[in-house]
Amino acid sequence: MKIHLTSVFVDDQGKALRFYTDMLGFVKKHDVPVGEDRWLTVVSPEDPDGTELLLEPSGHPAVGPFRTALVQDGIPAASFSVDDVRAEFDRLRALGVVFTQEPLAMGPVTTAVLDDTCGNLIQIVHSE
Template identity: 65%
Template sequence: MRIYVTSVFVEDQAKALDFYTRVLGFEVKHDIPLGDYSWLTVVEKGNPDGTELLLEPSEHPAVRPYKEALVRDGIPATSFQVDDLEAEFDRLRKLGVEFTQPPMNAGSVKMAVLNDTCGNLIQLVEMTEAG
């Protein structure tokens, strides 16, 4: 068994598409119109068969309080691994990305947390020790 798709709830799919592709560097896998929204997934650049991230509309009534509680408590909605956290932090800050947690050491990882502009906190992680 393997993960095929996972999702992050976004307030605006167009804004999320811009942020996740232009800023974070993911590539569109699917953009299939479904009424007012799309089945909109992105994948890691250069890995079209990798795990898909669904940019899912935040339309269900339970989503807003769930997301607000996570953000209020500083809990990321998901986590992405990077090879060099300091370099990625610098690159993203130059693009205007807001970080709620700058890079810090946390045991066998370095981590930072950013605001995705779509209602979520996203954690970036660099593995510093073989796990």
């Protein structure tokens, strides 16, 4: 068994697509109209047939309070692996990405947390 699809709730799918592709470097895999919304997924360019991230509309009434609580408590909605957190932090910050946690080494793991501009905190991480 392996993870095929996971999701983050986003306020605006178009804005999310731009952020996740232009800033984070993912590539669009699926973009299928579904009523007013879209089945919109991105993947890592390093693994185009790997796990898809669904940029899921945040319209369900439970989503708002859930995401608000996560952000208020500083809890990331997702975690993405990178080769070097410090280098990715510097690259993303130069692009204007806002971080709520700068790179922090915790034993063999280094993390940083960014704001995805669509209602979520996202963690980047690497292990030594």
